[in-house]
Amino acid sequence: MTSSWEQFEELIKAEMRKVYSETAIDHSMNPRNVGDMKDADGFAKVTGPCGDTMEIWLKVKNGTVANATFMTDGCGTSIAAGSIVTELAKGKSISEARRINQQDVLSALGGLPEESEHCALLAANTLRGAIRDYLAMKKEPWKRAYRKH
Numbered sequence: 716m717t718s719s720w721e722q723f724e725e726l727i728k729a730e731m732r733k734v735y736s737e738t739a740i741d742h743s744m745n746p747r748n749v750g751d752m753k754d755a756d757g758f759a760k761v762t763g764p765c766g767d768t769m770e771i772w773l774k775v776k777n778g779t780v781a782n783a784t785f786m787t788d789g790c791g792t793s794i795a796a797g798s799i800v801t802e803l804a805k806g807k808s809i810s811e812a813r814r815i816n817q818q819d820v821l822s823a824l825g826g827l828p829e830e831s832e833h834c835a836l837l838a839a840n841t842l843r844g845a846i847r848d849y850l851a852m853k854k855e856p857w858k859r860a861y862r863k864h
Protein backbone atom coordinates (compact mmCIF):
# COMPACT_ATOMS: atom_id res chain seq x y z
CA MET A 716 0.00 0.00 0.00
CA THR A 717 1.37 3.43 -0.88
CA SER A 718 1.40 6.14 1.74
CA SER A 719 -0.25 9.48 1.15
CA TRP A 720 3.26 11.02 1.00
CA GLU A 721 4.21 8.66 -1.86
CA GLN A 722 0.98 9.51 -3.64
CA PHE A 723 1.73 13.21 -3.19
CA GLU A 724 5.24 12.70 -4.56
CA GLU A 725 3.86 10.85 -7.60
CA LEU A 726 1.42 13.68 -8.19
CA ILE A 727 4.23 16.24 -8.17
CA LYS A 728 6.34 14.09 -10.48
CA ALA A 729 3.43 13.73 -12.89
CA GLU A 730 3.15 17.53 -13.01
CA MET A 731 6.92 17.88 -13.52
CA ARG A 732 6.91 15.33 -16.37
CA LYS A 733 4.68 17.71 -18.33
CA VAL A 734 7.58 20.19 -18.42
CA TYR A 735 10.84 18.33 -17.70
CA SER A 736 12.48 15.18 -19.01
CA GLU A 737 12.86 12.13 -16.78
CA THR A 738 16.64 12.82 -16.63
CA ALA A 739 16.16 16.43 -15.52
CA ILE A 740 13.72 15.36 -12.79
CA ASP A 741 16.08 12.62 -11.63
CA HIS A 742 19.13 14.93 -11.44
CA SER A 743 17.07 17.59 -9.71
CA MET A 744 15.67 15.24 -7.06
CA ASN A 745 18.75 12.99 -6.69
CA PRO A 746 21.66 15.26 -7.58
CA ARG A 747 25.08 13.64 -8.05
CA ASN A 748 28.38 15.08 -6.85
CA VAL A 749 26.96 17.57 -4.32
CA GLY A 750 29.32 19.20 -1.86
CA ASP A 751 32.59 21.05 -1.59
CA MET A 752 35.99 19.45 -1.97
CA LYS A 753 39.09 19.75 0.16
CA ASP A 754 42.33 20.35 -1.76
CA ALA A 755 40.59 20.94 -5.07
CA ASP A 756 42.83 21.56 -8.08
CA GLY A 757 40.34 23.96 -9.63
CA PHE A 758 37.48 26.02 -8.24
CA ALA A 759 35.00 28.60 -9.51
CA LYS A 760 32.04 30.46 -8.11
CA VAL A 761 29.81 32.13 -10.66
CA THR A 762 26.66 34.18 -10.16
CA GLY A 763 24.25 34.16 -13.09
CA PRO A 764 22.10 37.08 -14.25
CA CYS A 765 19.19 35.58 -12.26
CA GLY A 766 21.19 36.10 -9.04
CA ASP A 767 21.76 32.39 -8.37
CA THR A 768 25.24 31.16 -7.66
CA MET A 769 27.00 27.93 -8.52
CA GLU A 770 30.33 26.62 -7.25
CA ILE A 771 32.33 23.80 -8.82
CA TRP A 772 35.41 22.01 -7.48
CA LEU A 773 37.69 19.81 -9.59
CA LYS A 774 40.25 17.17 -8.83
CA VAL A 775 42.60 16.59 -11.76
CA LYS A 776 44.89 13.60 -12.20
CA ASN A 777 47.19 13.14 -15.21
CA GLY A 778 45.33 15.81 -17.16
CA THR A 779 41.95 14.15 -16.56
CA VAL A 780 39.06 15.32 -14.39
CA ALA A 781 39.20 12.65 -11.68
CA ASN A 782 36.38 14.19 -9.64
CA ALA A 783 34.00 17.14 -9.83
CA THR A 784 31.56 18.42 -7.24
CA PHE A 785 29.15 21.34 -7.09
CA MET A 786 26.94 23.43 -4.84
CA THR A 787 24.25 25.92 -5.79
CA ASP A 788 21.73 28.12 -4.07
CA GLY A 789 19.66 28.13 -7.24
CA CYS A 790 16.46 26.52 -8.45
CA GLY A 791 15.78 22.81 -9.02
CA THR A 792 16.87 23.19 -12.62
CA SER A 793 20.23 24.63 -11.61
CA ILE A 794 20.67 21.65 -9.26
CA ALA A 795 19.99 19.31 -12.20
CA ALA A 796 22.41 21.31 -14.40
CA GLY A 797 25.17 21.26 -11.76
CA SER A 798 24.66 17.55 -11.24
CA ILE A 799 24.85 16.68 -14.94
CA VAL A 800 27.72 19.03 -15.78
CA THR A 801 29.88 17.43 -13.08
CA GLU A 802 28.91 14.00 -14.42
CA LEU A 803 29.82 15.09 -17.95
CA ALA A 804 33.19 16.46 -16.81
CA LYS A 805 34.29 13.43 -14.82
CA GLY A 806 36.67 11.17 -16.72
CA LYS A 807 37.24 13.73 -19.49
CA SER A 808 40.60 15.24 -20.32
CA ILE A 809 40.94 18.92 -19.42
CA SER A 810 40.81 19.91 -23.09
CA GLU A 811 37.62 17.88 -23.60
CA ALA A 812 36.02 19.16 -20.40
CA ARG A 813 36.68 22.80 -21.26
CA ARG A 814 34.63 22.35 -24.44
CA ILE A 815 31.48 21.33 -22.51
CA ASN A 816 28.97 24.09 -23.23
CA GLN A 817 25.39 25.08 -22.49
CA GLN A 818 24.09 22.97 -25.38
CA ASP A 819 25.87 19.86 -24.05
CA VAL A 820 24.26 20.38 -20.64
CA LEU A 821 20.84 20.90 -22.23
CA SER A 822 21.20 17.80 -24.42
CA ALA A 823 22.34 15.66 -21.49
CA LEU A 824 19.31 16.83 -19.49
CA GLY A 825 16.97 16.02 -22.37
CA GLY A 826 16.26 19.74 -22.83
CA LEU A 827 14.86 22.37 -20.50
CA PRO A 828 12.03 24.86 -20.88
CA GLU A 829 13.26 28.02 -22.57
CA GLU A 830 12.98 30.10 -19.40
CA SER A 831 15.32 27.65 -17.61
CA GLU A 832 17.98 27.33 -20.30
CA HIS A 833 20.14 29.90 -18.53
CA CYS A 834 20.56 27.41 -15.64
CA ALA A 835 22.49 25.18 -18.07
CA LEU A 836 24.59 28.17 -19.08
CA LEU A 837 25.40 28.90 -15.44
CA ALA A 838 26.58 25.29 -14.96
CA ALA A 839 28.71 25.32 -18.15
CA ASN A 840 30.24 28.70 -17.26
CA THR A 841 31.06 27.57 -13.73
CA LEU A 842 32.77 24.43 -15.04
CA ARG A 843 34.82 26.50 -17.47
CA GLY A 844 35.75 28.87 -14.64
CA ALA A 845 36.96 25.95 -12.51
CA ILE A 846 39.05 24.66 -15.43
CA ARG A 847 40.52 28.13 -16.00
CA ASP A 848 41.38 28.23 -12.29
CA TYR A 849 43.06 24.80 -12.55
CA LEU A 850 45.13 25.93 -15.55
CA ALA A 851 46.10 29.21 -13.83
CA MET A 852 47.15 27.37 -10.66
CA LYS A 853 49.20 24.94 -12.71
CA LYS A 854 51.05 27.87 -14.25
CA GLU A 855 51.56 29.76 -10.99
CA PRO A 856 51.18 27.28 -8.10
CA TRP A 857 52.33 29.85 -5.52
CA LYS A 858 48.96 31.61 -5.98
CA ARG A 859 47.28 28.62 -4.30
CA ALA A 860 48.37 30.00 -0.93
CA TYR A 861 46.19 33.09 -1.54
CA ARG A 862 43.12 31.15 -2.56
CA LYS A 863 40.16 30.98 -0.20
CA HIS A 864 38.99 27.52 -1.42
Ligand code: FES
Pocket residue numbers: 763765766767789790792793831833834837
Ligand atom coordinates in the same frame (compact mmCIF):
# COMPACT_ATOMS: atom_id res chain seq x y z
FE1 FES B 1 18.79 30.95 -11.68
FE2 FES B 1 18.00 28.52 -12.39
S1 FES B 1 16.79 30.30 -12.07
S2 FES B 1 20.02 29.22 -12.10
